[in-house]
Every structure is written in structure tokens, then in C-alpha cells.
Amino acid sequence: MIEAEALTKRYGSLTAVDALTFGVEPGEILGFLGPNGAGKSTTLRILSGFQPPSSGRARIDGCDLQDASLQARQRIGYLPENFVAPPELRVGEYLRFRARLKGLKRGEARQRAARVVETLGLEDRVRQPFAALSKGYRQRVGLADALLADPPALLLDEPFGGLDPVQRQDFRNFLRELAGQGKAVLFSSHVLPEVEEIADRVLIIHHGKARADGELARLQQRAADEAPVQFRTSHVDEAFLTALRGFLLESEADSLQVDGIQLRLRPVDGARRQALFRWLAAQEVEVAEFRTLTPTLEDLFRSMTTEARP
Template sequence: MIEVEHLSKVYGSTRAISDVTFNVDKGEILGFLGPNGAGKTTTMRILAGYLPATKGTARIAGLDVHENSLSVRRQIGYLPENPPLYPEMTVEGFLYFVARIKGVSAARRKEKVETALSKCNLIDRRHTIIRKLSKGYKQRVGIAQAIVHDPPAIILDEPTVGLDPRQIIDVRNLIKSLAGDHTIILSTHILPEVSMTCSRVAIINQGKIVATNTPENLMTQLTGGSGYELEIRGEASLAKQVLQNVTAVILVESIPTMATHGMILPERAYLRVVTQPGTEPGSEIAQTLLRAGFDLYEMRRVSATLEDVFLKLTTEEKIQPTESVDEVSELSK
């Protein structure tokens, strides 16, 4: 549905994005994730037809964004970071206005407006002046204007920025409810937004795509999967040497000293053990430590998070080359 190939945008001597390539399948929600200034908004604006690309191509529903700009705009709903609202209009009046300028026929306008109001839970706010709405409801109206003409593709740029936790949950559930009927690309730098909303992730850093995959696969492939955190009595360096002999152990590292029941216990060591994906070496780890004379006070399983992936890919000095879904696992080797 959305295809981006080798997209670049240069402002004078500044390269905002470089050789960006990814795709979004029909009915999918793709999280476009990256730190501030990574190139997310530039990419969104090119896809929406607001900016021309310096190089590369972007197609939506088979139409080239540059060569068929007007046709593409009929195929998309776009919510920029600041919703494009007219604060003096009512919610319903604004949606009728948007439906008209987006080419919805008079015969179908009422139906489309009612559907947008219903999907965005705005029925009881239909006669409210927009400027009197809370920020969360304004964001709902912004999404409603993006879907009122029932576009096959929806582009959302930072849709939950500035919202309180309750509003974030409401908007997140709204976005998830649109999947299937619409293809959605969701730009954000908020990690929980991606893991709770999106079926697939493209991570951009310094203008380049550094990984594309499902959140689950990225967490497994780029961080070595799950592992264990241990609290032991004994010398940490010796415990590391002992645990390296366990076949499924990839890495053993010390973690900051933690307080136990409000007290710091200096004779104890705290270790993180990273294990190979698909293995369950917990029993062997515990037996190895006990045989070596260590006391084991606590052992708990920990899993890699999307934050681990994000930090790994966006804090390395050298940007990794663009990876496809099938190739991203090479980064973990």
C-alpha cells in the first residue's frame, strides 16, 4: 500500500533523510520510530505531498507521490503534529467542511461524517466549539478529519504528543481500531506507543533506516533475546568466569548495586546474564553457581525491551546500513 524507495531530502548542505526505504502492507500499522531530529516528520511530509523529495520515489496505492500528487492526496488522511483545526467551528461543522473539500459527494457526506464521529467517539461533542475542547478531544477531531473521506492510507505524525496518560490510551485504542480497514503509518519517538499499537516497526536514526521488523523480532534479534538477573554472595568477577562455561550464555555483566529491603549489602553481587534465543538454561545457571560455591539469593527472568533495541540502534556512532525484514537478524551476529 505504501512503498518508499531510496528517498532522500537535502536542505542546502543539510541532509535530512538519506536513502530511506520501507513499505507498509495493506491494513497494517507501521510504527516509524526515531529520536527527535531523526527525519520522521520530513518523511511524513514527503509522503503526504507537502514536501518534494530530492531523490527517490514514494508510492501510495500504486500512485507516485510526486507525479500524481493530487490523486495521492485523495488516497490519504494526514494528521500533522499540530492538528489542522478551525477553533471557531463546531466539531460536526468542521467535519462537513473537510468532507466537502476532500471531495466527498453531497449524497454521502452525512454518512461519512457520522462514521468519523462514531469511530472517534465524538458523537456527544458534535455541537461543541472546537476551541472549547480538551487537547485529547482536539486530537480526536484531528484524526476524524483525516479519516472522514475514508482513505485507504492514514499518516499520523506524533499523534499523542502532549496528551495526558488517559488521553494517550484513548487515542492509542482509536488508532488500533482503524487497522485492517486502513493502512497506517504512525510516526513517534515514544517507545510504548509503538509496542502497544504497531504490528511492525521501522527505526530511523540520523536520516537513515537502521532496522525494519516486528517489535518482537527486533527484541530477539538485536539484543540476544531474554536472560536472567542474579543476586549472589561472592566475587562478581569469579562468577562471570564460571557462568561463561554455560553453553547457552552469551554475556555476563555486572549491574548497579541494588538495595535489598532498604539496605545495601556490599558482600553481594548483582549480575545480568544474556542467553541465546530459544534456550532455557536457568536450571544449569543455578546449578553451576551452587557447585562453584556461590550462594544464590535471587534469580529472575528478564526479557529484552523495545527500549533496548532503540538504544542499541540510535546510540552507536556508526549507522548500520538499511536492513530488510529478512536481513535484520544479521545485526545480532
């Protein structure tokens, strides 16, 4: 539904988005993850048709964003990063206008506007001008706008920004529902739990480059493989440490942290972890505890984004 092909955006010498290729299928929720300034918003702007890419192609439902921009835009619901509506318009007026702008008939427009207002809990703000709304409500108006025309593809830039926890939960369920209806959802975030909770797949982007693209489960497996182990021994002395260092590979040795009798290191993969366990058992020291730390997306994110730059 949403396709990006070697999408690149350069601003002079700065490459904001670097040969990004990915796709979002109908019914799929893709979490677009990256620290601030990683190129998430730029990518979403390109996909929304607001900016052209320097090179590469973007398609929505088969419509090229440059050759068939209008058709592509008809299939998008887009929430910009810092959504603003004309301050003098009331929320209801704005939503009705947007619905008409997106080609809905008058009655239909009113119905849809009422529906999204209800979905996003904006009922008591409908008669307020946009300028009078708080940040959270503004964000919700933007979401309402994106959902208005019931588009097959949703591009949401930091959609959880202004929502309180309850609304977040509601909105997560709502997104799932939308995906269940066969919509392709691409949302960006720099907050991990929310991505973790609802995204089927996560795309991590750093300095414009995609770092990982895959099923969340597979990613988590990968993260688990790379998860650090922590163990406690009865005592730690120089001899033991020398022996341990002798056993460890170079990168593993580098990651070794010693805190009294508690040690922590990062094995290169699962096999090495098992090898380490066996090696420890063979030693004289008594192993009081040996556990693999639960890998979070945070770990993955950190490990990927703190990599040495190319």
C-alpha cells in the same frame, strides 16, 4: 500500500531522512518509532505529499507522490504533527468542509462527518469554534479529518498526543478495526507502550536512518537475545571476579555491573547466556538467582538509538 524507496531529505548539510526504505501492506499497522528530531515527521510529510524528497521515491497504492500527487493524496488520511484547523470555523463546519474537499458528495459528507464525530467522541464539541478547543480535542478533530474520506492509507503523526487513557484504548481498538478492514496504517510515536501494544511491525528511526525493520515478535526475540542477565551469588570476591572476567568476552566484560552480591551483564547472544549459566554452575560459589531480564521495546530503542553515530 505505502511504499518508501531510498527516501532522503536534506536541509543543506543536515540530512533529516537518510535513504529510508520501507513499506506498509494493507491491513498492517506500522509503528514509526524514534526520538524527537529523528526524522519521523519529515518522512510523514513527504509521504503526505506536503514536501518533496531530495531523492528517492514514495508511492501510495502505486501512485507516485511526485508524478501523481493528486491521486496519491486521494488515498491518504493524514494527521500532521501539530494539527490546527482554521480557528474561526466550528468543528462541524470544518469537518463538513474537509469531507467536501476530499470529494464527498454533500449528503455523504454530512454522514461521514457525523460518523467520525461519533467515533472520536466529539459530539458535544461540534458547534464550538476550533479556537475554543483544548489540545486533546484539537488532536481528535485532526484524527476525525484524517478518517473522513475512509482512505486506504493512514499517516498519523503522533496520533495519541492529546488523548486520555480511555480514548487511547478506544482509539487503539479503532485502529485495529481499521487495519482489520484492510487499511494500511503508519503512525509515529515516541511513546513505546502504545507502539508495542498495537503495531504489527515497528520501524525505528534515528538520525534519519532506519535502525530496525521487522515483525514485532522477531524484534522482541532479538531484544530477548540481547537482554541482560542478572544473577546473585553467595559471595563475590576478587578471585571469582577475575575468573568471571576471564570467561567473559570483551563486550560482555564491559557491560558487567557489580552491586554487592548482585551482578548484571549483557551476553552477546543466547548461546553465551547458556554458556555463562553452565560456567557459573561449575564454580564454587552458590548461585542464588539467575534470571534473564524481560526485554522491553525500551531496551531495544535505547540500545539502537544510543549506538555510536556513523
